Amino acid sequence: xQSAAAARLDAIFFALxxxxxxxxxxxxxxxxxxxxxxxxxFSITQPAISRHLKVLERARLIRRSRxxxxxxxRIETHAVAEAAKWIExxxxxxxxxxxxxxxxxxxxxxxxxxx
Amino acid sequence: xQSAAAARLDAIFFALxxxxxxxxxxxxxxxxxxxxxxxxxFSITQPAISRHLKVLERARLIRRSRxxxxxxxRIETHAVAEAAKWIExxxxxxxxxxxxxxxxxxxxxxxxxxx
DNA sequence: ACTTTATATAATGCATCGGTTATATAACTA
DNA sequence: TAGTTATATAACCGATGCATTATATAAAGT
Numbered sequence: 339x340q341s342a343a344a345a346r347l348d349a350i351f352f353a354l355x356x357x358x359x360x361x362x363x364x365x366x367x368x369x370x371x372x373x374x375x376x377x378x379x380f381s382i383t384q385p386a387i388s389r390h391l392k393v394l395e396r397a398r399l400i401r402r403s404r405x406x407x408x409x410x411x412r413i414e415t416h417a418v419a420e421a422a423k424w425i426e427x428x429x430x431x432x433x434x435x436x437x438x439x440x441x442x443x444x445x446x447x448x449x450x451x452x453x
Numbered sequence: 454x455q456s457a458a459a460a461r462l463d464a465i466f467f468a469l470x471x472x473x474x475x476x477x478x479x480x481x482x483x484x485x486x487x488x489x490x491x492x493x494x495f496s497i498t499q500p501a502i503s504r505h506l507k508v509l510e511r512a513r514l515i516r517r518s519r520x521x522x523x524x525x526x527r528i529e530t531h532a533v534a535e536a537a538k539w540i541e542x543x544x545x546x547x548x549x550x551x552x553x554x555x556x557x558x559x560x561x562x563x564x565x566x567x568x
Numbered sequence: 569a570c571t572t573t574a575t576a577t578a579a580t581g582c583a584t585c586g587g588t589t590a591t592a593t594a595a596c597t598a
Numbered sequence: 599t600a601g602t603t604a605t606a607t608a609a610c611c612g613a614t615g616c617a618t619t620a621t622a623t624a625a626a627g628t
Contacts, residue, residue: 355467367547432482
């Protein structure tokens, strides 16, 4: 079984892998919105929007609240920060390895000059 | 039709949405590896590894080269930077909106104090 | 030429995606 | 209670995902 952290990253990156969902997030970053408002902005049906929101909710990229019949969605910042953290860590590991390689090559050059 | 940039982000985030693929990337961040070496590290079959590499290649998260029969994979840094950039931009937009909301609330408070 | 090694591809099975239409539910309104 | 509004859920469809096993290809070695 995967770790819980890995499963969360799965859900987050998967949610971000769809252009419509990223657009929804960008819309929500400017303020909360309900299903109907989003439906207008993206010309797909209401059920399609509801399902996208469910995916975003599963990844905890959004939270939903209640306002009479409306169930406005709003951004939850923690999840995307998790994704950012993974990327950052990954880049650091790569950077470290790249620098080691750099030294290795420099070393190799020195040896060749000597012989 | 989606923009080319959006399609690239789709591919990148999708590639990152699988734990095995992220692990492969982390392994590759420490140095190039061929299909067989990866197969040992992750207990899945060789065709499964080949397919994961294809997904990573499609997202341009890796490049492959040739070394006799081996086709070692290595990290390509540009793609993950694109993902990082989207996240950063998104966070900034959210931050801006959050600050506007802050001001709005502060304003609202002032009004209430006055009345 | 034959064998070995490394990898790719095809065929298959089962699950999930992303959209649709049709229908159900929940919350308010007259 | 009946009607309206906002959203959710179910059923379906065609496409795709991810794993498997079996087979093909590419490059070297003998």
